[in-house]
Amino acid sequence: MITASVIGAAGYLGGELLRLLIGHPQVTVGQAISTRFPGKRVDGVHPNLRAQTDLTFSSIDDLADCDVLLLATPHRATMDLLPTVMSRAQQVIDLSGDFRLPDTTAYERHYGVTHTAPDLLGRFVPGCPELFRDELAMADLISVPGCMATAAILALAPLAGLIGPDVQIDARTGSSGSGATAGDSNLHAERSGAMRVFAPVRHRHEAEVARLTGLNVRMTATGVEAVRGVQVVCHATASLDELDEKALRRAYREHYAKEPFVRIVAHRRGSHRLPDPRILLGSNYCDVGFAADGDRITAIAALDNLMKGGSGAAVQCLNIRRGLPETMGLEFPGLHPL
Amino acid sequence: MITASVIGAAGYLGGELLRLLIGHPQVTVGQAISTRFPGKRVDGVHPNLRAQTDLTFSSIDDLADCDVLLLATPHRATMDLLPTVMSRAQQVIDLSGDFRLPDTTAYERHYGVTHTAPDLLGRFVPGCPELFRDELAMADLISVPGCMATAAILALAPLAGLIGPDVQIDARTGSSGSGATAGDSNLHAERSGAMRVFAPVRHRHEAEVARLTGLNVRMTATGVEAVRGVQVVCHATASLDELDEKALRRAYREHYAKEPFVRIVAHRRGSHRLPDPRILLGSNYCDVGFAADGDRITAIAALDNLMKGGSGAAVQCLNIRRGLPETMGLEFPGLHPL
Amino acid sequence: MITASVIGAAGYLGGELLRLLIGHPQVTVGQAISTRFPGKRVDGVHPNLRAQTDLTFSSIDDLADCDVLLLATPHRATMDLLPTVMSRAQQVIDLSGDFRLPDTTAYERHYGVTHTAPDLLGRFVPGCPELFRDELAMADLISVPGCMATAAILALAPLAGLIGPDVQIDARTGSSGSGATAGDSNLHAERSGAMRVFAPVRHRHEAEVARLTGLNVRMTATGVEAVRGVQVVCHATASLDELDEKALRRAYREHYAKEPFVRIVAHRRGSHRLPDPRILLGSNYCDVGFAADGDRITAIAALDNLMKGGSGAAVQCLNIRRGLPETMGLEFPGLHPL
Amino acid sequence: MITASVIGAAGYLGGELLRLLIGHPQVTVGQAISTRFPGKRVDGVHPNLRAQTDLTFSSIDDLADCDVLLLATPHRATMDLLPTVMSRAQQVIDLSGDFRLPDTTAYERHYGVTHTAPDLLGRFVPGCPELFRDELAMADLISVPGCMATAAILALAPLAGLIGPDVQIDARTGSSGSGATAGDSNLHAERSGAMRVFAPVRHRHEAEVARLTGLNVRMTATGVEAVRGVQVVCHATASLDELDEKALRRAYREHYAKEPFVRIVAHRRGSHRLPDPRILLGSNYCDVGFAADGDRITAIAALDNLMKGGSGAAVQCLNIRRGLPETMGLEFPGLHPL
Numbered sequence A, B, C, D: 001m002i003t004a005s006v007i008g009a010a011g012y013l014g015g016e017l018l019r020l021l022i023g024h025p026q027v028t029v030g031q032a033i034s035t036r037f038p039g040k041r042v043d044g045v046h047p048n049l050r051a052q053t054d055l056t057f058s059s060i061d062d063l064a065d066c067d068v069l070l071l072a073t074p075h076r077a078t079m080d081l082l083p084t085v086m087s088r089a090q091q092v093i094d095l096s097g098d099f100r101l102p103d104t105t106a107y108e109r110h111y112g113v114t115h116t117a118p119d120l121l122g123r124f125v126p127g128c129p130e131l132f133r134d135e136l137a138m139a140d141l142i143s144v145p146g147c148m149a150t151a152a153i154l155a156l157a158p159l160a161g162l163i164g165p166d167v168q169i170d171a172r173t174g175s176s177g178s179g180a181t182a183g184d185s186n187l188h189a190e191r192s193g194a195m196r197v198f199a200p201v202r203h204r205h206e207a208e209v210a211r212l213t214g215l216n217v218r219m220t221a222t223g224v225e226a227v228r229g230v231q232v233v234c235h236a237t238a239s240l241d242e243l244d245e246k247a248l249r250r251a252y253r254e255h256y257a258k259e260p261f262v263r264i265v266a267h268r269r270g271s272h273r274l275p276d277p278r279i280l281l282g283s284n285y286c287d288v289g290f291a292a293d294g295d296r297i298t299a300i301a302a303l304d305n306l307m308k309g310g311s312g313a314a315v316q317c318l319n320i321r322r323g324l325p326e327t328m329g330l331e332f333p334g335l336h337p338l
Helices: A012-022 A077-088 A106-112 A116-121 A129-136 A147-159 A204-215 A245-256 A307-321 B012-022 B077-088 B105-110 B116-123 B129-136 B146-161 B207-214 B243-254 B308-320 C012-022 C077-088 C104-111 C118-123 C129-136 C147-159 C207-213 C247-256 C307-321 D012-022 D077-088 D104-109 D131-137 D147-160 D205-212 D246-255 D307-321
Strands: A002-007 A025-032 A066-071 A090-095 A142-145 A166-174 A196-199 A216-223 A229-236 A262-264 A284-293 A295-302 B003-008 B027-033 B065-073 B089-094 B139-145 B166-173 B194-201 B214-225 B230-237 B262-264 B286-293 B296-303 C003-009 C027-033 C064-069 C089-094 C141-143 C167-172 C196-199 C217-221 C230-237 C262-264 C286-293 C296-304 D001-008 D027-033 D066-071 D089-095 D141-143 D166-173 D198-199 D217-222 D231-238 D262-263 D285-292 D296-303
Touching: A002 A012, A012 A025, A012 D285, A066 A307, A066 B105, A066 B129, A077 A090, A090 A307, A106 A116, A106 A204, A116 C118, A129 A147, A129 A307, A129 B166, A129 C286, A129 C296, A142 A307, A142 C286, A142 D077, A147 A204, A147 A216, A147 A229, A147 A245, A147 A284, A147 A307, A147 D198, A166 D166, A216 D231, A229 D166, A229 D217, A245 B296, A284 D166, A295 A307, A295 B146, B003 B077, B003 D077, B012 B027, B012 B308, B012 C003, B027 B105, B065 B077, B065 B308, B065 D027, B077 B089, B077 B296, B089 B308, B105 B207, B129 B308, B129 D012, B139 B308, B146 B166, B146 B214, B146 B230, B146 B243, B146 B286, B146 B296, B146 B308, B146 C012, B166 C167, B166 C230, B207 B214, B214 C230, B230 C141, B230 C167, B230 C217, B243 B262, B243 C027, B296 C147, C003 C012, C003 C089, C012 C307, C064 C077, C064 C307, C064 D077, C064 D141, C077 C089, C077 D089, C089 C307, C104 C207, C118 D217, C129 C307, C141 C307, C147 C167, C147 C207, C147 C217, C147 C230, C147 C307, C167 C207, C207 C217, C247 C262, C247 C286, C286 D141, C296 C307, D001 D012, D001 D205, D012 D027, D012 D285, D012 D307, D066 D077, D077 D089, D089 D307, D131 D147, D131 D307, D141 D307, D147 D166, D147 D205, D147 D246, D147 D285, D147 D307, D166 D205, D205 D217, D246 D262, D246 D285, D296 D307
Parallel strands: A002 A025, A002 A066, A066 A090, A090 A142, A166 A216, A262 A284, B003 B027, B003 B065, B065 B089, B089 B139, B166 B214, B262 B286, C003 C027, C003 C064, C064 C089, C089 C141, C167 C217, C262 C286, D001 D027, D001 D066, D066 D089, D089 D141, D166 D217, D262 D285
Antiparallel strands: A166 A229, A196 A216, A229 A295, A284 A295, B166 B230, B194 B214, B230 B296, B286 B296, C167 C230, C196 C217, C230 C296, C286 C296, D166 D231, D198 D217, D231 D296, D285 D296
16 A cells, blocks of 8 residues: 655645545555644645544644655745755655746746746656656656646547647636635626636746647636536647548547547537536546637647646556556546536 | 725725715715735725725724724623724724624623723624614614524524424535635635534623523534535424424514515425525525424524624615615625526 | 436536546446436536536437346326336435325325326335334335425434424425526525425425325425535324433434434534534434424424435445445544534 | 517517616616517516516517517527518618628628628627717617627727737626527536636627727636626737826727716725726726736726617617617616625
């Protein structure tokens, strides 16, 4: 059995990590670290874990050694914290934004502060198995990409060489991405039913997508009525004359033929003909789809931001790194209707 | 023109008061008082008022005289505040819970603190025109009942003399009742889709309903997925042998024959056969309906908690007190679908 | 391996049965029978089953023998169908309402038609393991109770002997209970945000609850904004002087000490202090809770109507009948937030 | 008083027309024509109109003369119907898609059928006062643009001459746009919480936007969780070197300085800093906003599809054509929170 501990365990990504790790046949949860609730029962904060665990939250001061340490702590705080705890585990998997970008210049442009652990920046392998499976099998520092970034990267990856460099991404997200302490503007009465364009230009995940796809990416992001769920609609231009939907389908199929968590969803008709996060909640799938209109290509992806967009991807990486079957503990297929 | 000022103008009831008063043909808004946002534009907090007003919030320290003063301030704070400001206006209309109950004992039992203005308690006329229209026409101190209390009172009033004294009320409410500063448990991600029984017994509005109907009332309250809207389902026992639905209909029709804001909704079939707050949002209607099964009577009412359950009722009272047509400024009928 | 086939497999309960049976380590799905979609891929109707199965729907005319036959067909149609197919399997588990009541009189009063298979009526064991586990272990005809009935029965069962006979139940339900062919009044634009009292008196599940609890039950039912999820709030009167919350807790704990799918949720504070179906979606739990105010008792239960209120209960019964671990294939704990 | 009749009065746009016309101080509703419900009370279909009207639906066979005839009938049916009824009124305002495009070729490409009234196609003035106010003042045939088209046109109009010709539009819409007879794929259980990309390329409103803006427009459309409400996010490229947000603000302000129903919403911060349809429901506003990132321009608009995107625009056109104040009957400002 592998002992895994979670820092930031009282947040939404932290709770999802605990749910997955508690249900994982090869993992024991070591500690659930929380600054806000040390000593409190875990199921008092994550009520879906009632009867699943008797764990209580621990203070960061009591952090013990473990095999794998997962950080679901806030951006900016993580770069200070991670160097102080990384020696406690053989592997560290970070879900924050602090170690996703390769250099301090990019970080400071997108996060607005100076990076405090610049030496570590280049040492993390992106927690995206579809692009970095081999590296992840040996990585001791893993940084899981942002939820919208993962969706966009998986939507666009099969198009490498088939489209021009400029891509416009339109991302939509539920409210859980704002976290469990999101403030008054995320009160139910304010956020309910909203179509809130919170990033009309320059969403921070642009940099991650650009880095991992090599494309010139612009990203707009809108909060829509949902708790979980991310969808990206990517607009690109074909660089080839002959890029019809048949060719697109072939490209996607070849690219993802062996991927356990990427499904191609691109049907001619039906209310589920393209990727929709609703049927993915709780699952680790990223569904990808596409359409063409002359030289204009639309690529679409959907996922659960707390799963494939965060905690599920982290567990997938843990499985890869520890030599376990990649889908272990991640088999839940999602619900319909929901 | 009547000058009306609002204290607590940055909250949800305050914003609804401003919307109604700005659109009222016989009222000018004097001041919009806010502790949190003095100096800030009103439409920065209430975005639906863009292009309706250039008002900015004022500090309570700058409160000026006006004709009618409306308080949409929190419970407990209001009993301290009201005595200090009531001399600034000819009439005071309070939307808080602090002056709804007739004596300090009842208040302390339901609000858990000692009342700090006991001398005023008995001087307020309940802001329920259907029961107190004549008194309201002369009242200088008006206390608007709670949103669920108003719904229950209007559902039950026609049954006086027809039912036994024990009534069980099951109330459901949206999230706006928790206010604009409701805290983490009301974050969208937490509150969305909830069926949250926040008062399994002893909801505080019991005392108001009991007082105004003379019944022995028990009230359970549940937060359901909605921002605005209250519905009550009241369970009673007929005290007469012959209380079928025909007799019930006659009782409701006679009772509400002349009421401008109470509609009887009790049809045999159809998805809108009984009161549903959804079609009432923004309107000042309280819809009431009923059904019978032997000696068991179900009485149902629905309203918009920020309108007939609060700010709309307050403006209706203002109209009555100032001799204006009772429906003035309250004509919006509601939307369907929504 | 057990071969299980599903009739009515294109509906919501049918889809949930398929999801559970496909993921069940000891079951193979024989056939998925659908009148509407014979020959069509199952995952074309249930998109969450993409990559889980390559099954196509079969016609009822092609029904083959199997070990366990599960019927998720409509009320009224089932009583005609079941006698014609019951010989094809060793066990039949019916999820419709047609075999829940013990005699034709009760059926005709609540379903408005004459029962066409009266000889079978008394032969079904109710699919409620908490009350009939021993009988289910030997039953070849099992009838799963209605979703609201199961919730109410589990909320009330521990109170046997502690409360008077009259109980008022207030049930709330999501839209999936109306099925996949629910008609225009269940269009999203009509049903969204509704508080639709569709049964102000005499909800049909009254008879089931009365039968299995021995109480004199009245049930009101309201559709609220949700797709999945049922909650019941039951109002009863203590028959003992000393029935405070401590005594209630003891009664519930003793009653459900060994139940794998009933959790007691009755905390003093917190937004999840009482049962809420939101955290149960996809899980097989029924959470039960309670509160007391003098001699008035409020008992509350919540479940996912497609799981513990239908398909999950059916699989639990299958496990019991076939001697498998009762929780097999039903381990998903639910999501939070969602 | 002007007599106005509505054909297609039982649909959502029809119901909204009735609500507005009943509340309009200078209009009397002549007839509410419905094929589905002749003889039935209007408020049986539109429950928000209870106590507003005693009208019953009339059959098209009984259509009488009136001053203004409004058609809220389906695409394809309207082109057959309109020529047979246009002589009954001085003005005809069509809300369908059948007379929005200037020629039969464009129509057939986007609607997939041959146009049956090609002679009329060029005779309609688009019901977009911001572009055609003078023509509308004299028009006897008016065709209201599609809801997403209106939003996109108003978002883009101020950018004429400032951006390059290629524009990508990402539109999001609620479920009411699918109408009151939308079919099983729009059932609440199916549509709830969806992010359904129903037009990944080539949404039909492309042609309208292209026609009225002169741009080369591509439009993607997604159904999101909402009943009412449309939002468009338009991606364009500046054709000038110096198109920063200050210049954009100046362009929008100048363009819409005198428009009663267009508000510029482009703030630096806050949860309502950009257009969101939620606060517009029931109102006739179209809010427009913008942002720039280098040479990339994002233009955003939001409206209520049944109001400014349909029935509200129709009444605005009626006001203009009949010489009434343009805002008459359209003063409702919208609700917050909702």
